Amino acid sequence: MRQQETVNEIPKYHKSTGSDISKSKAKSKHKHQYEECLTQYKFxxxxxxxxxxxxxxxxxxxxxxxDTLKNGECxxxxxxxxxxxxxxxxxxxxIPDEEVYERLHNRLPVFFVKDICNKYVDLKQNDTSERE
Incomplete structure (x- = not known):
């Protein structure tokens, strides 16, 4: 009797999630070479x-x-x-942000990001960020 009830039930709608093939476009065509930097953003x-x-x-x-490089010198x-x-x-x-900046801004590139959720920095940007 229980088996008949499950057969007659309407299955829940599952939205298709797309294939994994479409995600391959987002992958980079190079191996990332990470270096330490200071990232600044307004809050x-x-x-x-x-x-x-x-x-x-x-x-x-x-x-x-x-992320922060675990083996990074800074x-x-x-x-x-x-x-x-x-x-x-x-x-x-x-360690306060100001102290981190004062200790490291001479040794590392400083990038100003308008939105902290951005995944990329502007490589042309120099240490001319808006520091208050």
């Missing part, structure tokens, strides 16, 4: 605008933004500073 909160600076990486060929330096400040504290010690 609005409670009517106040500030500029945030993060250590990240970018592809030197196409400008794709990547990332290691910031981790050492963070560990020195952490010591016996029970909470996470954050």
């Amino acid at each position: 609005d909160f409670n009517g106040k605008t500030s500029i945030h600076t993060i250590l990240s990486s970018y592809c030197t060929i196409c400008g794709k933004i990547g 990332n290691k330096e910031l981790n050492i500073i963070r560990e020195q400040r952490q010591k016996d504290k029970l909470y996470y010690v954050h």
Whole structure:
């Protein structure tokens, strides 16, 4: 009896998700070569605008933004500073954006991104970003 009920039920509509073949267009035609950089973006909160600076990486060929390089020289330096400040504290010690910028802007390229969700930086852009 139970088997007949399931046969007569109307199946749920499942939207087609497309094939995996169409996604191949989005793949890059090169192997990304990432280097460390500073990425800056504007952040609005409670009517106040500030500029945030993060250590990240970018592809030197196409400008794709990547994660922080774990073995990057500047990332290691910031981790050492963070560990020195952490010591016996029970909470996470954050290095302020201004300090990150001051320590690293002479050694790394600085890119200003209008929207943090952008996946690419403008490779023609130099260290002439809008720093307040």
